[in-house]
Amino acid sequence: MQTQLAASIIATEHGRRADEILRACVHCGFCNATCPTYQVRRDELDGPRGRIYLIKNLLESDPDNDPDSGTANSTVRTHLDRCLTCRACETTCPSGVRYGELVEIGREVLERRAPSRHWLLPFLLHIVPNPRLLAPLLALGRPFRSLLPRRHRRLLRRPPQTRALPSTGRVLLVQGCVQRLVTPEVTAHLAGLLEARGLAPFVAEDELCCGGLALHLGRSDAARATMRENVERLSRYEADLIVSSASGCGVTLKDYGRLLGSRDAAAFAGKVRDVGQVLAGFRFRKRTLDGRELHRIAWHPPCTLQHGQQGVGVVGGVVEGILQATGYELVPVEDAHLCCGAAGSYSLLQPQMAAELKRRKASALAQHAPDAVATANIGCQTHLADAMAAPVLHWLELLA
Template identity: 45%
Template sequence: MQTELADFIRNTPEGDEAQAILRKCVHCGFCTATCPTYQVLGDDLDSPRGRIYLMKRALEGAPVTDKTRLHLDRCLTCRACETTCPSGVRYGRLVDIGRAVVESKTRRGPLERARRALLARTLPRPRLFAAGLALGRLARPLLPPALRAKVPARATPGAWPAPRHARKMLALAGCVQSSLAPSINAAAARVLDRAGISLIEAPGAGCCGALRFHLNYQEQGRDDMRALIDAWWPRAASGEIEAIVMTASGCGVTVKEYGHYLAGDERYREKAARISALTGDLCEVLTPQMVAGGRARGKVAFQSPCTLQHGQQIRGKVEALLRAAGYELTPVNDAHLCCGSAGTYSLLHPEIAGELRSRKLAALNAGAPEVIATANVGCLSHLQGASATPVKHWIELLDVK
């Protein structure tokens, strides 16, 4: 697609990158078929092709309105369109650039600004989030049903094995996961311990930066990335750990792209690339041989998060681990579609997110599983809020003896 960039972005790194991406789009529309928001809303401007057109116009200097911003806001950044696109259009990168431009040229209403600022200030801070969640648990009986569904009961993580192996890996406690589901990392530590690997967490390691970056506080998101690199760097640089293991695919896709996000930062460029190179999803560290079980363990439906299957392009690995451990995988239709969680999306666009969740739960439950497994804490809490079938992280299922 031929693009004439406007003066404000011509010959900038973002402009050059956006132009190279736009050039690849041939406007064929294959991506619309796999776009969840197009499926729900039926408007071409809520499809990848429509949004690409809106961003191209914005980058060419055409007037940008609140409506332009709304169509970009409604995008889940699920990147299903990247998986579908036969021309290799990197939509995820383009929408980061497009959103920053559109944000700078429009002004949100005071209520919306306050809501987004509140999310950006509270969610990435583990202690603040933990305190808010504790209050929410106290007030749970008084909360409206929609909010009550977002406040899970307290979970007991169980024992974390003391480091005893020569092989060591770092885990990220994360900003919301450590309060919402502390059992995930503890289960990962136990399973890895049995496989001869000690899992450790670095003190002071907080949010990966995805939350603020995708709320369009992009520079603040980069600050979170730099802070996390600082917390991890002594262990990464000394060679004490051989890898960084991500138990939330939403954080994993972000940390794997630190090298890209911080490419323009002279001080952090190399460190960021090194951290990205060390990072892998938990399913890339474990092998079926490590988790092989000797007995049948029941039926599971696996919900593969977009950040795993589209963002990180990892498919089939978790399913292979679950099968090796003795689980029967039930079939799931339209497995490529987002469940509606998408970071803060379910809080900002509850109607679309609710519709996507209903469709996803119907697909997951079609094979009558005893449990639904996922690989990301955001999807887990979103699905759990409306599911009669228990929803767990897949590593918790491998932790069952």
């Protein structure tokens, strides 16, 4: 693709990177075939190729000399906001176009020129990433749980009591802002699995949000400030490994080297592993759920695992291999590469598209009547829970 980015854009490192990515695109459109939003809307601008053109136009325009830039910005906003950042298009692209990086730059530029005024932004940027603020809010809402739409109820359940986890060791378990409040039993269970195999897991109470939420909302400066602080805090523990059991956090933590461009951040990111990478060498037994034997499992790989982490240590089939070696039968799931619609804050900001994608995903997962659905990210887990008759679990909960 030929480009002529605005002088003010090409003068920056991000501008030059965007130019490189744009030039790799040969506009073949193969990516549209695996884009969930294109499949629902059948609108070129709601597919990756159309969005790439929109970002190109955005980066080529000069808002100081273009009287129509306001209208153009609003079109770009509509279609970029509908993008899930699932990166299925990256997996499909034969030219290796790094769409995820490009949309990150596009959102950053757009946010500077025409900031989003969505009423949920203060909640998403300041409360969700801060467990000290989110925990009392969830506790306040608990008595009204039954009045809420079903999709929000699981978030407000009273989490089970878990034992206190060690605060020193060699393997730092990242708790995640939402997972630590909604399903803390997942990290507690993982700690038990690792201890039983001779490892020394621990948690850091001063862990911060990975920064992914702000990054996807185009608030790159705020996101990077949080990431820098997180590197500084967590590096002090001198862990050998930093393990994420929420793939949405893991994909961002593994990318700190690129995002922050510092040696410390690269060293930090080099220690980050998805939990599947750490458990792949061990054997497990099957686990019962409330006294019930589970056998047939529908596996839902989050986009942040199957598309986001494929270049950084996770090759497809790691979790599937562990579950099968443990004795579970994995039922076939149609269109497993497609996003369920959770996508971080997407289900709150784009509820209609998220609901349609959830309906499609739930139907694909239920097709072979599994005993349970297993996934690897708290966002997918809570999003899908109210759409499935079968329980939706983190896959770690299936291991004993």
